[in-house]
Amino acid sequence: AQKVTQAQTEISVVEKEDVTLDCVYETxxxxxxxxxxxxxxxxxxxxxxxxxxxxxxxxxxxRYSWNFQKSTSSFxxxxxxxxxxxSAVYFCALQNTGTASKLTFGTGTRLQxxx
Amino acid sequence: xxxxxxxxxxxxxxxxxxVILRCVPISNHLYFYWYRQILGQKVEFLVSFYNNxxxxxxxxxxxxxxxxxxxxxxxxxxxxxxxxEDSAMYFCASSLAGFYEQYFGxxxxxxxx
Numbered sequence: 001a002q003k004v005t006q007a008q009t010e011i012s013v014v015e016k017e018d019v020t021l022d023c024v025y026e027t028x029x030x031x032x033x034x035x036x037x038x039x040x041x042x043x044x045x046x047x048x049x050x051x052x053x054x055x056x057x058x059x060x061x062x063r064y065s066w067n068f069q070k071s072t073s074s075f076x077x078x079x080x081x082x083x084x085x086x087s088a089v090y091f092c093a094l095q096n097t098g099t100a101s102k103l104t105f106g107t108g109t110r111l112q113x114x115x
Numbered sequence: 116x117x118x119x120x121x122x123x124x125x126x127x128x129x130x131x132x133x134v135i136l137r138c139v140p141i142s143n144h145l146y147f148y149w150y151r152q153i154l155g156q157k158v159e160f161l162v163s164f165y166n167n168x169x170x171x172x173x174x175x176x177x178x179x180x181x182x183x184x185x186x187x188x189x190x191x192x193x194x195x196x197x198x199x200e201d202s203a204m205y206f207c208a209s210s211l212a213g214f215y216e217q218y219f220g221x222x223x224x225x226x227x228x
Contacts, residue, residue: 033214045158045206045219091158097214102148102160102171 002027004094004106012112013082021077021109023092029053034068034075035093035103045091051075082113117141119220121207127226128197136192136223138207147190148208148217149182151175158206164190165213197227 003026013019025034036048049059051068059066063080079086089110093103120139128134140147149161163170164182181193190209194201204224208217 035216037219042221043204044221045208047216047218050216093158095214101213102163102173103150103158103217104160105158107157 002094002096002104004092004104006092006106006109008109009107010110010112012114015084015113015115016081018078018080019082019111019113021079021090021092021111023075023077023106025073025075025092025094027094027096029096031097033095033097035095036066036075036077037091037093037105039089039091039108041088048077079111082111084113084115087111087113117143119207119209119218121205121220121223123223124221125224125226127228130199130227131196134194134197134225136194136205136207136225138190138192138220139188140190140207140209141218142188144209144211144218146170146210146213146215146217147182147184148210149192150206150208150219151203152206152222153203161192161205170213194225197225199227201225202227 005024032053034051038046038048049066056068056070065078067076089108091108092106095101095103122137147164150158152158160173162172162176162182179195183191204222206222207220210217
């Protein structure tokens, strides 16, 4: 069975601090995909990144970076120089390959960035 | 930029009533999904749909639920006889392929009284 664990329920930081959101996953499959989604206070789910299990290269997109480590089954997300607009709930998700395969979400981490 | 749309944004219904939630996926996408999120909780998969049939469904998706793609653009979720515990935000999503990123609609907040 698939499982995604986001142990941090809530994180509070002051603007301009760096923050890392942890994600640990479990799957028996050798091929799978990992995702991060952002859910701002308005409620929609915004896609941030997709990474396949064969690509362990870290990725950077502006202030966002992702660290995928297969050895520890982790896919952590770092926001550098956080801003108030980063305040949201962030969900990590796992998808196995297959036709119309479902996303299995973690419980989310609520990030609060204050001035 | 193309996006998934959902109507209505908020639906209030009485227990036992039928509701239909509507979604218009991104036009060239072939895979469609429904998820739900009970307030403050994680997002849970309900059903996936491809080639005019259900590909996968969760335990939540029991006989009270059904999905349909009545025409080339809409994708609907019907709950036949709503229960209080069906109150949640329902998200529709679509993807170009089965293992590509899924793009979510803004959600329909269903309140069952």
